[in-house]
Amino acid sequence: MNLIITKATKSTIILAVILTMSACHSKRVNRETVEKPNIVFILVDDLGWSDTSFMGNPIYETPNLDRFSNEAVVFTNAYAPAANCAPSRACIMSGKNTPAHGIYTVGSSERGKSKDRKLIPTPNTLTLDEGFTTLAEALKNNGYTNASIGKWHLGEDPKTQGFDINIGGSHAGHPKSYFSPYKNKNIKDGEKGEYLTDRLTNEAISFITDNKEKPFFLYLPYFTVHTPLQGKQSLIDKYNAKINGDKRFNAKYGAMVESMDENVGKLINTLKELKIEENTIIVFLSDNGGLASVSNQFPLRAGKGSYYEGGIRVPCIIKWPNKIKEHKRIETPITGLDIFPTLMDVVKDTNNYKLDGISLLPLLTENKNLEQRVLIWHFPIYLQGVNPKKDDARDSLFRTRPGSVIRKGKWKLHEYFENGELELYNLETDIGERVNLIEDRQDKVEELLNELKTWRKVNKAPVPKELNLDYNPI
Known part of the structure; x- marks a missing residue:
């Protein structure tokens, strides 16, 4: 039997082949999209390195984070990119260190x-320029649906920089109230007395539930535990009894920490209930060290706003059940600047964003050691003191004065621009930065100072030199 193929039949066959190939391609694309992990990035505001029970705090209770930390990787030498809110968030979102975006403070x-400032500080930038490719924009280009639920602090609306949903975010650095009515233009008030941390978590759970069938990026920057100190009364009562007058701890702060922990637990339980936990990478981090006047960061020195360890060392947990099989504590120093490149590695984005951090994925999933590198903080401005006794700073007037800091291995060097003063510490034996080894290790001082100056030159980091005519050294 001869098969006669007419022109019409031939066209039909070709069309069928094209449709079949298209369907196969569509299935492949959809499958690749589904295989991309969901990303949950929890950024707590002002949570100190010493403020959770999984990091050894004897008073504040964080049972959910304790369980979470036992199922994940904990970095004991994790650092914020800056010692206060806005610059740290700008670094995390842009993947660039402070000289690139010019946000140094709030x-x-x-x-x-003015009479106490010897130098004219570098002017500060208030908003993250939209010319930067943000972490959210990069993930959006990789097929992610993005939500920012909580504090933004880098402009008026995160939706202009890669987020599809904004709940609660604006230029504001802290809430007017943790209890409804919130007086926040980007979040509807709940019932009177509703607690903001609970509300943000409920919004996050709704977002996860609505987007569980496709890859999502949930950025959950809680306002807590930033001031004003406002917790649930039952928890405040609990911590008043537990603290029993010990002035190292604060009952309202403890109540806020425990509420945050409770909500992290609710969020993780939601991922389990929706059966998407295995394919979700969770990053837990603080934007800077704890405020020393509220929460003592012992054994670390100082707190938020300082470039001693208490101001920049932070708790950090990363969990990804599908890929991170070994749960342990890692002493390798890392920084919030590493989040962007790590997540780009996770989603296999090979674009060159010229980021200042490195991917932690080989360390997390293959147990490969990172090459030793330097970590640098640059702060060419002034930040006034809060509580001279509790700040534990170099002097009673400022938490920090203009300067740069470098860490390499166990060594950390501080350089202050007003008088060229230097401080060198061995963090392995002196985590509290009490013994200045400047006279004993001139070789190490010279090595680190040269690296610091080279970094400033390459990154065009401004160093203030103009004298302030109002300065009165008395």
Whole structure:
């Protein structure tokens, strides 16, 4: 039997082949999309390295984070990219260190009294320029649906920088109230007395539930535990009894920490109930060290706003059940600048964003050691003191003065621009930065100072030199 193929039949066959190939391609694309892990990035505000029970705090209770940490990788030498809120968040979102975006602090760089400032500080930038490719924009280009639920602090609306949903985020650095009514234009008030941390978590759970069938990026930057100190009364009562007058601890702060922990637990349980936990990478981090006037960061020195360890060392947990099989504590120093490149590695994005951090994925999933590198913080401005006794700073007037800091291995060097003063510490034996080894290890001082100066030159980091005519050294 001869098969006669007419022109019409031939066209039909070709069309069928094209449709079949298209369907196969569509299935392949959809399958690749589904295989991309969901990303949950929890950023707590002002949570100190010493403020959770999984990091050894004897008073504040964080049972959910304790369980979470036992199922994940804990970095004991994790650092914020800056010692206060806005610059740290700008670094995390842009993947760039402070000289690139010029956000060094919150508000003016001329903090404290003019008569106490020897130098004219570098002007501060208030908003993250939209010319930067943010972490959210990069993930959006990889097929992710993105939500920012909580504090933004880098502009008026995160939806202009890669997020599809914004709940609660604006330029504001802290809430007017943790209890409804919130007086926040980007979140509807709940019932009177509703607690903001609970509300943000419920919004996050709704977002996860609505988007569980496709890859999502949930950025959950809680306002807590930033001031104003406001916790649930039952928890405040609990911690008042537990603290029993010990002035190292704060009952309202403890209540806020425990509420945060409870909500992290609710979020993780939701991922389990929806059966998507295995394919979800969770990053838990703080934006800077704890505020020393509220929470003592012992054994670390100082707190938020300082470039001693208490101001920049933070708790960090990363979990990804599908890929991270070994749960342990890692002493390798890392920084919040590493989050962006790590997540790009996770989603296999090979674009060159010229990021300042490195991917932690080989360390997390293959147990490969990272090559030793330097970590650098640059702060060419002033930040006034809060509580001279509790700040534990170099002097009673400022939490920090203009300077740069470098860590390499166990060594950490501080350089201050007003008088060229230097401090060198061996963090292996002196985590509290009490013994300045500047006279004993001139070789190490010279090595680190040269690296620091080279970094500033390459990154065009501004160093203030102009004298302030109002300065009164008395």
